[in-house]
Amino acid sequence: MTKITVLRIGHRKNRDKRITTHCGLVARAFGADKIIICGEEDECVNTINKASKAWGGKFEAKYAKDFVKPLKKLKKTNKIVHLTFFGTPIQTAIKKIRKEKNILIVIGAEKVPRIVYNLADYNVAVTNQPHSEVAALAIMLDKFFSGKELNKKFTSAKKKIIPSKNGKNFKKKTYL
Amino acid sequence: MTKITVLRIGHRKNRDKRITTHCGLVARAFGADKIIICGEEDECVNTINKASKAWGGKFEAKYAKDFVKPLKKLKKTNKIVHLTFFGTPIQTAIKKIRKEKNILIVIGAEKVPRIVYNLADYNVAVTNQPHSEVAALAIMLDKFFSGKELNKKFTSAKKKIIPSKNGKNFKKKTYL
Numbered sequence: 001m002t003k004i005t006v007l008r009i010g011h012r013k014n015r016d017k018r019i020t021t022h023c024g025l026v027a028r029a030f031g032a033d034k035i036i037i038c039g040e041e042d043e044c045v046n047t048i049n050k051a052s053k054a055w056g057g058k059f060e061a062k063y064a065k066d067f068v069k070p071l072k073k074l075k076k077t078n079k080i081v082h083l084t085f086f087g088t089p090i091q092t093a094i095k096k097i098r099k100e101k102n103i104l105i106v107i108g109a110e111k112v113p114r115i116v117y118n119l120a121d122y123n124v125a126v127t128n129q130p131h132s133e134v135a136a137l138a139i140m141l142d143k144f145f146s147g148k149e150l151n152k153k154f155t156s157a158k159k160k161i162i163p164s165k166n167g168k169n170f171k172k173k174t175y176l
Numbered sequence: 177m178t179k180i181t182v183l184r185i186g187h188r189k190n191r192d193k194r195i196t197t198h199c200g201l202v203a204r205a206f207g208a209d210k211i212i213i214c215g216e217e218d219e220c221v222n223t224i225n226k227a228s229k230a231w232g233g234k235f236e237a238k239y240a241k242d243f244v245k246p247l248k249k250l251k252k253t254n255k256i257v258h259l260t261f262f263g264t265p266i267q268t269a270i271k272k273i274r275k276e277k278n279i280l281i282v283i284g285a286e287k288v289p290r291i292v293y294n295l296a297d298y299n300v301a302v303t304n305q306p307h308s309e310v311a312a313l314a315i316m317l318d319k320f321f322s323g324k325e326l327n328k329k330f331t332s333a334k335k336k337i338i339p340s341k342n343g344k345n346f347k348k349k350t351y352l
Contacts, residue, residue, distance in 0.1 A: 023308075131205040135206075161304035164264070167293040
């Protein structure tokens with residue numbers, strides 16, 4: 001089975017706390033298996049793991065100070081997909097990427113060091129416009145799974161939403 | 177032609193600055209026409225408009241203190257799509273939404289007041305898992321346009337990326 005890891009590089013504690021947390025939650029919700037957060041050590045790793053515990057599934061968040069070590073290590077067993085607006089369009093690249101087994105998706109915070117571009121098997125753009133690594137990651141995973149991840153079931157969930165037309169219906173929010 | 181407006185409610189200056197900026201940039205990059213940011217007044221409105229000016233197109237960001245007024249006003253000429261993880265799955269709702277003319281997409285920050293659920297024509301969930309309004313907005317727009325927004329051209333751009341396999345190639349980054 002395909003294993004998808006996300007490598008978030010250049011995390012800055014104050015500036016990126018919420019964006020990185022969103023990246024972690026998106027990675028989990030859209031079917032990735034793991035996120036490694038590199039840069040300044042931060043509680044957002046715990047926030048993501050707490051959410052995973054409550055909402056189910058086997059997603060895992062980890063911290064690594066330096067990104068080069070995990071990048072080089074994972075390069076041996078993964079194809080590296082680097083999301084950058086300088087890259088080639090996802091709508092064409094995705095067909096080849098879907099055939100790969102294990103994938104490491106790299107998302108940067110600020111300026112991404114050249115080594116990432118060089119080590120990447122795919123430098124992929126989710127549009128060539130400036131927007132958000134959170135959105136780029138979600139679109140990448142959605143295209144990779146052809147939308148099927150939207151129906152993903154999360155095992156051993158303590159919290160679960162029962163969808164409803166009127167939206168918020170707390171009585172239907174089940175705590176298992 | 178379809179006109180898509182995004183209403184971002186409950187913006188808190190310190191906590192949401194970057195998330196809201198990402199929402200604005202995503203709205204623009206994925207084919208929406210406008211974002212109205214409600215809550216605490218913030219420079220992120222300018223940040224988004226500056227990006228639009230540099231990267232082209234006609235996207236516009238505006239500020240409104242209170243969200244109820246624009247919500248009620250736009251309700252007259254728009255169908256309201258409220259993105260909430262309590263809602264019904266986007267993968268089924270999208271077929272009907274695609275037939276609507278003008279759409280107002282509402283995205284919250286913290287807890288969304290009941291009035292939004294009540295005024296919404298569609299309470300839609302991009303997964304029933306916790307993740308990110310940035311990702312939910314991107315997926316919503318991508319599903320609405322069936323991925324065609326990824327090829328969108330932006331007129332009168334001052335900055336433009338020429339996509340490349342090796343990613344970052346500044347020589348190919350054209351300043352028109």
